[in-house]
Amino acid sequence: MGAISSLFGYLLNALYSVFNNYGIAIIIFSIILRIILIPITVKQQKSLKKSAELQEEMKEIQRKYKNNPEKLNQETIDLYKREKLSPFAGCFSSIIQIVIILSVFWLVSQPLTYMKKLDVSVINDYKSQLQQDGEQSTYTEIAIINKFGSEDERVSLNMDFLGLDLSKVPSSNLNDWTVYIIPLLYVISSVLSIKINNIMNSKKKSDKKAITDGSNTNVQNEPSELEAMEAMNKNMMYMMPLMSVFIAFIAPLGLALYWFISNVLVIIEKLIIDAYMKHKEEKQNV
Numbered sequence: 001m002g003a004i005s006s007l008f009g010y011l012l013n014a015l016y017s018v019f020n021n022y023g024i025a026i027i028i029f030s031i032i033l034r035i036i037l038i039p040i041t042v043k044q045q046k047s048l049k050k051s052a053e054l055q056e057e058m059k060e061i062q063r064k065y066k067n068n069p070e071k072l073n074q075e076t077i078d079l080y081k082r083e084k085l086s087p088f089a090g091c092f093s094s095i096i097q098i099v100i101i102l103s104v105f106w107l108v109s110q111p112l113t114y115m116k117k118l119d120v121s122v123i124n125d126y127k128s129q130l131q132q133d134g135e136q137s138t139y140t141e142i143a144i145i146n147k148f149g150s151e152d153e154r155v156s157l158n159m160d161f162l163g164l165d166l167s168k169v170p171s172s173n174l175n176d177w178t179v180y181i182i183p184l185l186y187v188i189s190s191v192l193s194i195k196i197n198n199i200m201n202s203k204k205k206s207d208k209k210a211i212t213d214g215s216n217t218n219v220q221n222e223p224s225e226l227e228a229m230e231a232m233n234k235n236m237m238y239m240m241p242l243m244s245v246f247i248a249f250i251a252p253l254g255l256a257l258y259w260f261i262s263n264v265l266v267i268i269e270k271l272i273i274d275a276y277m278k279h280k281e282e283k284q285n286v
Contacts, residue, residue: 002114004103008033009114012107016115016157023161026108026254030261033100034269040096041266045273054079105247108254111157112141118154126155142167142252159254166254182256183248189263190244196267 011032015025057079065072112118126144130137137143146167149156159166163178170179248256 002106004099005106005110005114006117008103008107009111009117013115013117020158021161022157022159022166022254023164023257026166026258027261030258031265034262034265037096038269041269042273045270045277101244101247104258105251105255108252108258109139110141112144112155116154116157122154138172138250139169139252142169161257164253166252166257168253169251170248170253170256171250179253182253182260183245186248186256186260186263187245189260189267193263193267193270196270 008029012025012029015028016022019025019028058076061075061079062072065075107114112123113120123141123144126148127140130140130143130147135143135147144155145157145159157167164181165178168176168179170183173179244259248259
């Protein structure tokens with residue numbers, strides 16, 4: 001994780017040197033990262049769409065070989081191979097998200113180490129000064145920036161963004177209402193993203209039902225492995241925002257800003273990719 005945080009730090013620091021504002025740098029950083037991740041997002045959506053299309057075939061295999069587990073497993077593997085589909089596509093995307101969440105968390109928690117690439121001896125000297133002054137903080141490097149940034153350019157970061165101090169941690173500033181603005185926007189964007197996902201999935205299921213209704217009357221109503229995988233992805237879809245909200249509450253506001261901007265970009269991205277795939281499918285069916 002540290003290596004990825006360090007890599008992200010080079011990009012964030014380059015953007016900061018251009019805009020001289022931590023908030024703007026994080027927003028541009030979020031946009032660039034989402035652009036880099038577009039191929040993974042497209043591949044994931046294609047995999048999920050393909051999985052949905054294979055559900056009926058999967059149910060037929062389950063019905064046919066329900067008393068022969070060995071044959072059922074083999075036929076399932078053959079189906080995945082034939083369709084060039086990985087059953088772990090959704091899990092891979094979730095793992096990537098978790099890695100990025102933790103890497104960005106470390107980046108904004110230790111900006112002097114990962115962003116400014118400051119020598120550890122300098123950081124330790126300032127840590128000693130904080131201890132001598134009797135000051136303790138969960139995020140020592142943020143405390144160094146706030147206390148010594150005006151005196152030493154090496155530990156200076158402009159964290160004022162539209163009147164909000166991105167160095168503040170909500171859990172340590174409960175009486176400051178401004179610390180809740182960005183996390184609240186993040187929660188709203190997460191709820192909106194989940195609702196859009198549910199609407200898209202419901203529409204796809206309803207379209208699929210309209211096409212296949214009555215064509216497979218012999219197929220039993222047993223949950224397929226693909227449906228189980230879909231349920232797991234759905235649980236992950238709800239779990240990720242909940243986990244992120246908790247982390248945003250105990251992390252500097254810079255992290256919540258990154259997540260909020262990323263959420264907005266993901267929503268736009270999903271709508272565009274879904275519209276493109278739908279248009280492409282309609283074109284192929286003409």
